[in-house]
Amino acid sequence: MITEIFKEPIFQIKLNENLDALIEFSNKLKKGRIKSNVGGFQSEDLALNLPELKSLNNEILKHGDNLIREHLAIEKNIYINNLWLNKNYYKDYNEQHVHLNCVLSGVFYIKTNKQSGDLQFFRNNMLDIWMPDHNIKNFNHYNSTSWAFKPEDNYLFLFPAWLNHSVKPNLSQEERISISFNISIKK
Numbered sequence: 001m002i003t004e005i006f007k008e009p010i011f012q013i014k015l016n017e018n019l020d021a022l023i024e025f026s027n028k029l030k031k032g033r034i035k036s037n038v039g040g041f042q043s044e045d046l047a048l049n050l051p052e053l054k055s056l057n058n059e060i061l062k063h064g065d066n067l068i069r070e071h072l073a074i075e076k077n078i079y080i081n082n083l084w085l086n087k088n089y090y091k092d093y094n095e096q097h098v099h100l101n102c103v104l105s106g107v108f109y110i111k112t113n114k115q116s117g118d119l120q121f122f123r124n125n126m127l128d129i130w131m132p133d134h135n136i137k138n139f140n141h142y143n144s145t146s147w148a149f150k151p152e153d154n155y156l157f158l159f160p161a162w163l164n165h166s167v168k169p170n171l172s173q174e175e176r177i178s179i180s181f182n183i184s185i186k187k
Contacts, residue, residue, distance in 0.1 A: 009071045010121065011158040012149065014016060015059050017109070022110045025052040026085050026097040026177050036166070039092035043085040053083070056108060056179065059156060064104055064183045067158050072103070077186045083181035090174075093117060094167040102182035106158040106166075109151040109178050116176035119157060122164040151176070158183075 029043045048057060060080060070072045081102055086094070099105040107119065128145045136143050148168070149157065159165070162180060170176045 001004040003064055008121070008160055008163055009062060009067060010147075010149070011064060011067050011071075011156075013156050014152075015056075015154050015156050017056055017059070017108070017110075017154055019110055021052060022056075022179075023177060026087065026109065026110065029085055036094045036097040037086065037088070037092065038095060040086065040170075042087075042089040045082040045084050048080055048083065053179075057083075060106065060108070060158075060181060060183070063156060064158055067104065068183075068185070072160075074185060076187075078104075078183050078185055081110070081184045086176075086178045086180060088117065088167065088170045088176040090173055091169050091171070093169040096122060096164050096166040097160040098164055099182050102161045102184045104158055104183040106156065106182065106183070107151075107178050107180045108130050108156045109153055109176075111175065111177040112151040112153055113172050113174055113176075114150070115170070115172040116151060117168040117170045117172070118150055120146055120148040120166050120168055121159065122146050122166075124157070124164060151178070 031044050032041045033044055035042055046053065057080060061078065063080050068078055123145045131143060133145065
């Protein structure tokens, strides 16, 4: 018998947001900051009540609530504590990091292509010390030290905030645009 332990849920779903309107909105943002981004543009935290973000915020909360209740077994209400917009240009990327002071984090992809850089997650233990990659014949859920997802337009990803993640370099001449966010539990 095998008992699977310590699983990490990565939720993904295709939404039906107005991407043209969100691209137009992204072009109006000027003030940025540097956090995990290497190159590119990361906006300051955006006001949660902006009309351009109302539909997306509702989708984030709906799917975040489902993930919190059904997979993490938390029976409390949630809220978005912050969200921001990212633009990554040629060779720009986001370094490996986690998100503090929240329970879920996520990203919604507005503009991508096949070379715009994968969303990558990393195992939060030292498996690579005991079982280096060169010893593994076929990678799977048990022996992988990282897992990557190819971003697509209009896709929402939600994941535990404690999960190490990064975004690989954008190898396209087109910008990658996304909105990232954090979700917390109401006390």
